[in-house]
Amino acid sequence: MSAHGEPVAMTARRSGPLRGVAEVPGDKSISHRSLILGALAVGETRVTGLLEGQDVLDTAKAMRAFGAEVTRLGAGEWSVHGVGVGGFAEPAEVIDCGNSGTGVRLIMGAMATSPITATFTGDASLRKRPMGRVTDPLALFGARSYGRKGGRLPMTVVGAADPVPVRYTVPMPSAQVKSAVLLAGLNAPGETVVIEKEPTRDHSERMLRGFGAEVRVEDTTEGRVITLTGRPELKPQTVAVPRDPSSAAFPVCAALIVEGSDITVPGVSQNPTRNGLYTTLVEMGAEIEFQNPREEGGEPVADLRVRFSALKGIEVPEERAASMIDEYPVLSVVAACAEGTTVMRGVKELRVKESDRIDAMARGLEAMGVRIEEDEDTLIVHGMGAGGVPGGGTAKTHIDHRIAMSFLVLGLASQKPVSIDDGSPIATSFPVFEGLMRGLGAEVARTGA
């Protein structure tokens, strides 16, 4: 099934070396947050480098439905006239967040402490994902929610008319849950405290501060304790969105496994809560140079120079999982092309993403002749060495952009071409993927078109 209309079958095959500069789009997490925080500020926020993927476009549309004025000025350049904390209007329509877990969960948080009601839905993938992880803490603020069985969309959230601040320990490693609680805390009087046992991406904390909210972060024996002072007046900002390390992962991993490759991926965020994949690849023997380290838009960034490398399997430390959670699918492709076994433990969160990513990667890799082992919380890939993966199969992508891009990357290095049943979800996070990969010399094409 397709995310938007007809499925788009695609095939990738071995080509010559990948060469050139890969300018990947803006960071998805920061793009969502710049629109939401811009909508909650008083005055005009300007954003450059915004990711114009469907996930973020759906958040832009939602912010308009809540009363903000959101305008596209040019490529990646956007203006948001916000309504202020507590100023959201009640939407007259159902909020459709498409394929985006981040979009729906952060927006639920942002509206849950205002006296308005909103109904949320999404595509067939998002309608399967659990929302209780967000509506449970939102209930502590006084919000009520009515969804399908298992806390599934469509779901109506009735915002708290008289919200109270909350102290909440997030039970699973999830930046979306943490962020939903912080955004709800904005319109609760007093201090809202969120505790995370394992650190997750910290864009909300950084950006809330940037927009003028008071946010304290302390590392304690309980974990990271984040304290937000409610009812600030958020000041509009100029946000320069850095390039997305999760999107950069695809050309980077492709260059590592296609013989003779040498590419540069400029301006990629090196935020330590996001760079676990890069640490892991270097441990596997990847030749990656982190050039020109600098700060852009409040985030550390670097230009990555990446060459084809002889890679070996490793055991990925469990505590690194949150800092590379979206990169396990493409890491398992790299692992298939490495010598030896790669063990990925502590990854059960992958089962509640756009698809069950452990299952989708396991079945797809098996179809390409790769031996894997899995349990609820683990994926083990038995590497076949550079050029050793047979390929020649079709992987099901289950409306999941990262599964789609991962298998296309595998096709560039496997003996026979790799096909996917549907590449249309790629547009949710990386709309220029196909053209960018072809520009590097990759043979990626729509089949039957």
Ligand SMILES: O=C(O)C1=C[C@@H](OP(=O)(O)O)[C@@H](O)[C@H](O)C1
């Ligand atoms: O906060 C965010 O922007 C995100 C958090 C992560 O999800 P979880 O919070 O569910 O781990 C990640 O998978 C997603 O792509 C983006």
Ligand SMILES: C=C(OP(=O)(O)O)C(=O)O
């Ligand atoms: C998990 C992802 O996104 P989301 O949860 O926002 O749908 C992702 O982009 O890999």
